[in-house]
Amino acid sequence: NAGVTQTPKFQVLKTGQSMTLQCAQDMNHNSMYWYRQDPGMGLRLIYYSASEGTTDKGEVPNGYNVSRLNKREFSLRLESAAPSQTSVYFCASRLGNTEAFFGQGTRLTVV
Amino acid sequence: QKEVEQNSGPLSVPEGAIASLNCTYSDRGSQSFFWYRQYSGKSPELIMFIYSNGDKEDGRFTAQLNKASQYVSLLIRDSQPSDSATYLCAVYGGGSYIPTFGRGTSLIVHP
Numbered sequence: 009n010a011g012v013t014q015t016p017k018f019q020v021l022k023t024g025q026s027m028t029l030q031c032a033q034d035m036n037h038n039s040m041y042w043y044r045q046d047p048g049m050g051l052r053l054i055y056y057s058a059s060e061g062t063t064d065k066g067e068v069p070n071g072y073n074v075s076r077l078n079k080r081e082f083s084l085r086l087e088s089a090a091p092s093q094t095s096v097y098f099c100a101s102r103l104g105n106t107e108a109f110f111g112q113g114t115r116l117t118v119v
Numbered sequence: 120q121k122e123v124e125q126n127s128g129p130l131s132v133p134e135g136a137i138a139s140l141n142c143t144y145s146d147r148g149s150q151s152f153f154w155y156r157q158y159s160g161k162s163p164e165l166i167m168f169i170y171s172n173g174d175k176e177d178g179r180f181t182a183q184l185n186k187a188s189q190y191v192s193l194l195i196r197d198s199q200p201s202d203s204a205t206y207l208c209a210v211y212g213g214g215s216y217i218p219t220f221g222r223g224t225s226l227i228v229h230p
Contacts, residue, residue, distance in 0.1 A: 041218075048127070048222065049222065050207070050220055050221060050222030050223055051163075051207070051220040053217065056217060066217070098162055098163075102218075105150070105151055105211065106168075107153050107165045107168055107209075108153075108209070108218060109165075110162040110163050110164070111162060112161075112162050113161075113162050
């Protein structure tokens with residue numbers, strides 16, 4: 009049972025480049041989330057998907073897009089990376105009123 | 120705007136002491152409360168959850184919830200150096216798909 013799997017674990021981008029962060033869960037969870045975590049800022053919600061086929065903006069959506077490809081997969085895309093997007097990104101999933109399970113994180117540096 | 124407040128710390132306690140971590144929240148409709156532990160460079164992992172007023176114990180950990188005063192706390196008895204981490208409080212409102220996280224409290228347990 010892999011839980012929540014994120015790829016890649018590390019990435020360095022040049023300003024203006026694009027990339028997609030992948031997330032997959034094998035727990036049959038309905039809800040999936042993308043967070044970024046910066047020093048002193050805690051976890052900030054970028055986008056979430058309450059169920060397959062729906063996505064909604066969170067607290068800090070600017071500069072990002074998401075796709076809920078199916079129930080298992082929820083990807084995060086940076087169309088034109090900026091240094092302000094340097095962060096650690098976490099994907100999480102949740103079933104109903106239970107706790108959220110987190111992926112291992114992606115450490116992204118934009119230079 | 121739903122808010123979850125935590126003292127950022129660091130909270131420093133000697134080995135064997137009781138560590139007390141506190142969290143206050145603004146949404147009176149909140150129904151479920153979670154404590155996560157996050158080691159440096161790792162993803163958050165669930166420590167405990169609590170839904171009802173009162174205390175809930177699990178080994179060395181006790182979660183306390185007071186909905187009237189809108190606070191939830193985590194007590195760690197017989198603190199160990201391995202408990203040194205950041206502790207995140209997460210609050211879920213009734214029927215909400217979106218958890219609100221506090222910024223976390225850094226705990227240092229020194230030998």
